[in-house]
Amino acid sequence: MELTTAKPNIAANNPELFINRDLSLLEFNRRVLAQAKNDAVPLLERLNYLCISCSNLDEFFEVRVASIIEMATIDPNALSPDGSTPAEQLAQISKHAHELVAEQYNVLNEVLIPELSRQNINFIRRKDWTETQHKWLSNYFNDELLPILTPVGLDSAHPFPRILNKSLNFIISLTGKDAFGRNSGRAILQAPRALPRVVQLPPDETRSGQHDFVFLSSIIHAFIDDLFHGMTVKGCYQFRVTRNSDFFVDDDAIDDLLLAVQGELAMRNYGDEVRLEVDAQCPEDTVNFLLARFGLTRDRLYLVDGPVNLNRIQEINQLVDRPELKFSPFKPTIPAQLAREKDMFAAIRRNDILLHHPFESFGPVVEFLRQAAESPQVLAIKQTLYRTGADSPIVAALINAAKAGKVVTVVIELRARFDEKANIDLAAKLQEAAVHVVYGVVGYKTHAKMCLVLRREDKQLRSYVHLGTGNYHPKTAKLYTDYGLFSCDKELGEDVRRVFAQLTSLGKVTRLNKLLQSPFSLHKGLLEKIEREIEHAKNGKPAKIIMQVNAIVEEQLIQAFYRASQAGVQIHLIVRGVCCLRPGIAGISDNIEVRAVIGRFLEHARVYVFANGGEQEVYASSADLMSRNMFKRVEICFPIENKKLAARIVRNLDLYLHDNSQVWLLQADGSYRLIQKNSDEKTLQAQTQLLSELQA
Structure with a gap:
């Protein structure tokens, strides 16, 4: 072409x-x-x-x-x-x-x-x-x-x-x-x-x-x-x-x-x-x-x-x-702040905590819910479950919380493809334990990964949230790369509460403080951020987009990437699976590079980074860039506001952008070419590097 x-x-x-x-x-x-x-x-x-x-x-x-x-x-x-x-x-x-x-x-x-x-x-x-x-x-x-x-x-x-x-x-x-x-x-x-x-x-x-x-x-x-x-x-x-x-x-x-x-x-x-x-x-x-x-x-x-x-x-x-x-076994690490502080709530109050699975353990997510179930100060737990696996410790913690008298609400997606039977059985199991089970919104799959714990502290309610890019599934958390964020930010907690209210009750869409949400604001928000990068490029300010997703299909977003490329915005897309965008077309997409990583772990994280004229923004999300994620699913996109955590994600992405042994480059004709390193070049495998750095 x-x-x-x-x-x-x-x-x-x-x-x-x-x-x-x-x-x-x-x-x-x-x-x-x-x-x-x-x-x-x-x-x-x-x-x-x-x-x-x-x-x-x-x-x-x-x-x-x-x-x-x-x-x-x-x-x-x-x-x-x-x-x-x-x-x-x-x-x-x-x-x-x-x-x-x-x-x-x-x-x-x-x-x-x-x-x-x-x-x-x-x-x-x-x-x-x-x-x-x-x-x-x-x-x-x-x-x-x-x-x-x-x-x-x-x-x-x-x-x-x-x-x-x-x-x-x-x-x-x-x-x-x-x-x-x-x-x-x-x-x-x-x-x-x-x-x-x-x-x-x-x-x-x-x-x-x-x-x-x-x-x-x-x-x-x-x-x-x-x-x-x-x-x-x-x-x-x-x-x-x-x-x-x-x-x-x-x-x-x-x-x-x-x-x-x-x-x-x-x-x-x-x-x-x-x-x-x-x-x-x-x-x-x-x-x-x-x-x-x-x-x-x-x-x-x-x-x-x-x-x-x-x-x-x-x-x-x-x-x-x-x-x-076989691959050498490894033991995921626990973040230092959690290793020092066994009280999950105290640790989260001190600072937001980022988990990068499978390099870091999924255990803290289970422990978060276990402590929530046992804490007399916790009044309510709200959780979404898309795929979670049989005999999940997540489910056990939710059941224990309900038995302890806490108000537990779980949104189960019955139409998670090929997990429908398992989720029907899961719904019955939770209902037997007096958990409030709802199936989301008819016509929209609930694909958001979020958990909200409401805890009474100093005579007021404090919200603790866990938001993720992947499912609450301890087994796949050992095989898929994903991010999870713990936070007790007040506005973030209120946003999550409002999204749960949409899922469990009736009412108009309410404005969110920090979250972007499908099917309401995520697509529009991403388009606006891409257009903002275009304006920065035209004005000579730093303009760059880095995204890591599983798929890019949605036509309007692809069109926006093309406009950004024409304006001089440098765009790096790390796309594991389907990509309908053609990179490298002269005058249209020559500022776009699309790379795919195939390694030991299944790349599953969804991350969006915008240079924003020097005021960099980093988001993580449950959503890929597909029409279904933008318009037919309930998804969330959450900001990583802690500068150290945001820098860590950007640094991880940089490893993928310099990987020279597990990366395939998408060509304009739709084929992929495996990157071959130079003979004098040091081998860099992003997943191996991250595993080495975070090996317990």
Whole structure:
């Protein structure tokens, strides 16, 4: 692409200036998959990256591809911001997704399996089983699999069964007649999800000290004849169907959001088919039979050379105890002010406290709630929960607070995608403990991460808040990079109280002192701050924008970045995933750099920095720069006013801007280029540096 003429006013719908959102998401998965080929990454972690890329691709088809397929039916002439119709998008997605899937299986078969074998971790093919292994696997099949496997012969009395979303299935070709004289020629076998997809062999005399595994599919292939006595199995082939897993709740037609979500969940596993994966050895007539059965065209077919669900190979990591093949363990630190002062409230009164996960422990967040539950001075706790995990200590603290007689209010987002069932169960558990549970605002997901504790001190109420960029989830806090802020600032506390009032009651939007909030003031506020940088640049004052987010999609914000670039504002964007902005276009975006970091931890923080003519402003937020975050979710954006804490965040961002080994630069054509350091240049990995500095 070559756009050389500067345009003072760029239309938000100019297709030349936008990268397709879904192709950008596939590029993200390419970067994840690249880690599986990276020799600098421990071998079992490389296997994990392969599995993550496959899991990501599953969700991509379940949600994004499914929505485009629906749009192709509803409005085939609709245009995405890059000017593509749904049919054109699907064609491009098919091309790139097929390339990605082919690369995934090439990485598995040609790179990882041989390297794992050199480390005595083996996936044993059927043809290579020893006599001892064959006997053990035969017993395993008869004892563990045969009793629970239920093949279905296809005939008029046994129609093609309903196939569960992403389940492992086999289509079997048969000859001969059964006990009733039937022979349809085909049968379907569904493998229960409870079965492990890789089975570890016990060590025998010839393979001492090794880890030997067999795919479940290989075991079923080897002994499939035992399921069809008196008949001949001519072929047995894996297949898997991916279905539309997004669900629609009509906000205008529901009386009870909980019941509506429960009703939709029951249908999730049987949504419309969007992709078919089949064993590459499957005969053409059988492939065509499956395509016809699922109503899919050839472009939705993916022939694979290996297990149809690579994500389940992640089980290996739990089965192989080889620390040298995994990331080194680390112990997150506790900030010095909390290490010195065990009373969380006293520590927060002294100064705002910033946590940077996972380098710093999530423990203080749990301790904050635990102390709030036990303190007789605490009268009320208000908390949002989007994803929190089973048996969370956060939930335990909230329940204990309610049992202690405190007023506890929890806003649970029932429609947190793929966590809906867990959140329904969580709501019931909290309600049993007399916690006030609400589900936010119909039509708007509550994605804000905030907690408010009201405490009586010196005959007055004081507000303590925790605000974060990530979920209240102790497990993901060890894997995702996020920021959390503790403060007892009066105006900040009042803002948080007002937001909770919006979520739990009815009333007009009230003006906030310091917070920016979606869907009311965040989008407008960000646009105003970008325009302010433009004015500073025109007036010769310091003008720079640094942002770290997961995605940049929203068109008006992208347009504002282009205007800022044209005005001379230097813009550094650290975007983990989707980015629809095109950097490096002469006269339009040549002052914009977009970099993506793929490392040990999932980059999840959302931070906005504005030079502001020398009066720098630093914000953290729960929101990415997407339309849904700006207009269809309840999000908060909070200032980091303590100068030391703000400087610390800016310094962390600077590490990412100088990382020379884990960073990919976005090109104007939508591709990414991995930064290669000079031979005489010192290696800098931002995540490794932060881990080293904050290692306990």
